[in-house]
Amino acid sequence: MLQNAKKYHDFAVQAGQSGAKIVVFPEYGLFGPVLRSRNDTRFYAEALPRTGSCADPESEDVSPTLSTLLLAANTSGAVIVFHMAESVGSKLYSAQVAISPDGCVLGKYHKYHLYGEASVFDQPLRPEVVSFDTKFGIRFAMFICFDIMFGAPESV
Numbered sequence: 001m002l003q004n005a006k007k008y009h010d011f012a013v014q015a016g017q018s019g020a021k022i023v024v025f026p027e028y029g030l031f032g033p034v035l036r037s038r039n040d041t042r043f044y045a046e047a048l049p050r051t052g053s054c055a056d057p058e059s060e061d062v063s064p065t066l067s068t069l070l071l072a073a074n075t076s077g078a079v080i081v082f083h084m085a086e087s088v089g090s091k092l093y094s095a096q097v098a099i100s101p102d103g104c105v106l107g108k109y110h111k112y113h114l115y116g117e118a119s120v121f122d123q124p125l126r127p128e129v130v131s132f133d134t135k136f137g138i139r140f141a142m143f144i145c146f147d148i149m150f151g152a153p154e155s156v
Contacts, residue, residue: 001044004030005065008082009072016076021136023072024081027094027145030065031085035120038092045087048097051130054104073099079106079134083144086110091122096144098132107132109142113150 008030012023031044046063049055055062057070065084073080079100086095086108094111109130114121130142 001031001065002068004032005068005072008080009068009075012072012076012078012080016078020076020078022079022081022134022140023076025083027083027096029083035085035117038120041085041092041120042087045085045092047088048084048086048095048108049105051105051108054102056103070099070103073101074103077101081140081142085121092120093124094121094144096142098140098142100135106134107140107142109144111144111147113146115146 008025011025015023035041035044046066048066055066055070057067057074059067062070069080069082079098081096081098084095084097086093086097094114094117096107096109096111098106098108100106107130109128110124111117111121112124112127114123131139132142133139
């Protein structure tokens with residue numbers, strides 16, 4: 001996962017140098033389609049900062065993968081959006097995270113419509129409606145993959 005995060009860093013820096021203000025990476029891009037069981041998911045899952053909080057990439061509380069992604073946002077000057085497996089207590093969520101260049105979590109979304117993933121991820125209790133505002137004046141909404149197949153990402 002760290003190896004892929006380093007590639008994300010390089011891509012984000014290149015995009016930032018080309019004037020990109022936001023860089024969005026695909027679902028499963030960090031760890032690939034390797035999740036066959038909850039044990040697999042737990043191996044890749046990380047506790048992520050809550051929305052609105054900021055993280056220091058040098059902190060011991062920040063994983064090497066998240067540290068690399070925080071540095072990618074900072075170095076590129078762009079908002080970075082990526083997919084991770086998130087552990088919240090005993091729950092494991094398919095999470096999309098947006099990080100600002102100053103290391104703050106702008107938004108975090110948990111996938112609701114799990115397409116063949118119910119054996120490896122938990123479904124949130126209710127669908128989430130998540131959006132975030134950027135310093136460049138655009139509001140973005142968040143959803144992951146199969147969620148788009150429904151009338152609205154938050155529909156049941």
